[in-house]
Amino acid sequence: MTLIDLANPTRFLSLTARLLPWLAAATTALLLIGLYQSAVAPDDYQQGATVKIMFVHVPNAWLSMLVWGVMSLAALGTLVWRHPLADVAAKAAAPIGAAFTFLALVTGSLWGRPMWGTYWEWDARLTSVLILFLMYLGLIALWRAVEDPSRAARAAAILTLVGAINLPIIKFSVDWWNTLHQPASVMRLGGPSLDRAFLIPLLVMAVAFSLLFVTLHLAAMRNEILRRRVRSLQMMQASQRSV
């Protein structure tokens, strides 16, 4: 099945109906394994048990950026290829991305208090992630403010592509500026600096949260297609009544 085949919403709905139960089961299983591995992971020699916060904080932080990346591809799909499901994908991803970013900010704050002695610091990494969260909220507000989805789609796509400038700023903020936030310890040149005892549960949780995103995103896209069908039927009904 190609991307063109998926341009047909009915075909997309039948595909999601077949995929979603399997994806949901795989996500649940992997999340349970990840949670177990996080629970039994050893304490860090410096941080003690607070290192366990990393297993929820880091996957959410990665996904906060990945979801915006997916939305940026969808924005290109809307503006360049005019794929009928591109704006559906972008709209459905925004609340999920906002939730991941919220969790990255709050769990980071809860990790920062015992380790740094403060919940918040206006350093480059924390501030750029906060800006990402505000951009998610702005996009959600834009989708809700414009009633016609096709008009909202173009404005949202432009805003998404402009906002994508923030992604490299977030990624490299710890290298470009002096920050309280530590530099990258997994996705770095020379390989991860984390011990296997922490790296494996972290990667399991990262894959589990990524699968969670795929599952929720497909389900939210299915809902958005149905919402648009409801809208077009309501418009048909209104025009029939006015004749």
Added chain:
Amino acid sequence: MPLGPYASFIVTSYALAIAVVLILVLWIALDHRRQKERLRELEAGGVTRRSGRGVADIR
């Protein structure tokens, strides 16, 4: 599993993550039910799609 002096920070982080994920799942599931219900109501009122496919075709 002793969590040390910062147990409340660790437990709050995990509880919050679980709560937010559950809220997302619940919100999406309820939204799906609501959209199908609205489609069913419209079809019951005689408004159908040109393709003739109805809400019964959607799982």
